[in-house]
Amino acid sequence: MATSPLKSPEPTWKIVLRLMRWDKPTGRLILMVPALWSLVLAARGIPPLILLGVIVVGSVVTSAAGCIVNDLWDRDIDPLVQRTRTRPLAAKALSVKVAIALAVIAFLCAYGLSLYLTPLSFWLCVAAVPVIVLYPLAKRVFPVPQLVLAIAWGFAVLIPWAAVAHTLEFPTATLWGAVLFWTLGFDTVYAIPDRPFDAHLGINSSARFFGPRTPQVVTLCFIGTGLLLAATGVAMGLAWPYWITLAIAIALWGRQCYRLSQRKPPLSLYGRIFKQNVVQGFILLLGMVLGTLL
Numbered sequence: 575m576a577t578s579p580l581k582s583p584e585p586t587w588k589i590v591l592r593l594m595r596w597d598k599p600t601g602r603l604i605l606m607v608p609a610l611w612s613l614v615l616a617a618r619g620i621p622p623l624i625l626l627g628v629i630v631v632g633s634v635v636t637s638a639a640g641c642i643v644n645d646l647w648d649r650d651i652d653p654l655v656q657r658t659r660t661r662p663l664a665a666k667a668l669s670v671k672v673a674i675a676l677a678v679i680a681f682l683c684a685y686g687l688s689l690y691l692t693p694l695s696f697w698l699c700v701a702a703v704p705v706i707v708l709y710p711l712a713k714r715v716f717p718v719p720q721l722v723l724a725i726a727w728g729f730a731v732l733i734p735w736a737a738v739a740h741t742l743e744f745p746t747a748t749l750w751g752a753v754l755f756w757t758l759g760f761d762t763v764y765a766i767p768d769r770p771f772d773a774h775l776g777i778n779s780s781a782r783f784f785g786p787r788t789p790q791v792v793t794l795c796f797i798g799t800g801l802l803l804a805a806t807g808v809a810m811g812l813a814w815p816y817w818i819t820l821a822i823a824i825a826l827w828g829r830q831c832y833r834l835s836q837r838k839p840p841l842s843l844y845g846r847i848f849k850q851n852v853v854q855g856f857i858l859l860l861g862m863v864l865g866t867l868l
Contacts, residue, residue, distance in 0.1 A: 584667065593645065593662045593673060594638035594680070600849050601641075604760070606633040607855030608753040609730040611862060615745060615810055616738035619866035624690070629734050632687045639680035640706045640726070642673055647710035655771040695737040702729035713777050720765065720780040724757035745809040752802035759795030760851045762788060763834065766844050789834040796827040803858070812865030819861025823854045 591597050609629050613621045621629075645652065645663045652664035662668040681703070688699040705726045712719035731750045736742060758780065765772075765781035766788065772779050784791045800820070807816050830847045833839055 586668075589662045589667045590676065593642055593668060593676065595641045596634075596638065600852050602634055602637050604848075604852045604855065605637050605727065605730060606630060607852065607859065608727060608749075608756075609633050609734050610859050611753075611855075612731040612746070612749060613734040613738065614859065614862045615749065615806070615866065616735040619863055621734075621738065625734075625737060628687050628690050629737070632684055632733075633730065635680050635683045635687070636702075636706070639677055639684060640709070642677040642680065643707055644710045646670065646673055646677070651775055651777065654775060655768060657768060657771075691733070691737045692740050694740060694742075695733050698729060698733045698736055702726065702733070705729070713779065715778075717778050717783045718758075718780045719778055720758050720761045723761055724754045727757040728754050745806050748802045748806040748809060752799050752806060755795045755798035755802065756851070759792045759799065760848055762792055762795070763830075763844050763847045767841050789831060792834060793831040796824075796831060800824045800827065807865065810866065812862065813868040814865070815868060816858075816861040816865030819857045823858050826850060826854050 588597075595601050609632075613626065613629050617625075645661055648658070649663040649670065652658035652661050658664055663670065663673055684699070688696050691699070705722065709719065709722050709726055712722040716722060728750050731746065731753050732742065735746045735749075762780040762784070765779040768779065769781050771777075772782055780791070781788050800823070803820055803823075806812075807820065830850065833843055834847070
């Protein structure tokens with residue numbers, strides 16, 4: 575049911591930015607990272623500048639659309655969760671009608687950008703939309719909804735690769751698998767602080783599903799990520815800079831998993847791990863660029 579926005583001293587444009595999460599760039603960058611991995615590898619180091627712009631802007635507007643859709647689904651749940659109660663729809667700072675209009679605009683922008691891509695990339699964009707729209711529903715009916723999110727993240731690999739190569743190749747599959755494991759790992763970590771609220775509300779998450787075994791599952795996810803990134807490097811014949819950055823990323827994942835396995839880690843750890851994975855992603859991106867050019 576539509577709700578009327580409450581009066582707020584905050585300017586409307588700032589509320590809209592918060593709805594799209596543009597005030598929190600970490601979440602936007604962590605979606606952009608696999609798209610840039612894919613684009614750089616498919617283009618063998620130097621992607622066309624126009625295509626680079628399309629992929630970067632496309633990832634930003636698609637992320638915005640996904641955030642708005644998520645908040646529309648969860649507008650009655652978010653007020654009951656400490657981390658999400660100040661979101662614009664939860665706090666009734668924006669109306670549902672405005673949010674729907676913004677989501678439509680974001681999807682139309684993504685559609686316009688997709689017209690620049692190859693036919694295969696375009697249809698992959700189309701296939702991604704139901705996954706993005708239905709992901710919030712997965713939290714209500716599927717025990718490991720982060721897997722659905724990981725599948726959505728995987729389109730960030732498939733779309734740029736198809737845009738460059740006009741096809742999907744073996745390294746596309748290994749990179750897609752790496753991103754699947756990586757997303758499941760870091761988003762499971764991100765879900766840990768919400769476990770008490772999710773249990774109270776009956777909302778599913780991988781952190782709830784795996785319970786006390788969550789640190790071990792995250793470790794396995796990051797091991798899978800490292801192995802599949804190594805397979806991608808071998809398949810692409812990447813040079814030594816890539817292997818150095820992969821070693822750095824694996825070492826950081828190892829440290830994160832060790833910290834997760836400690837008894838009663840501080841709540842701040844989970845957000846730090848999420849942010850660290852963005853940094854690791856860009857370290858790996860640098861390795862991919864140098865590894866293809868040398």
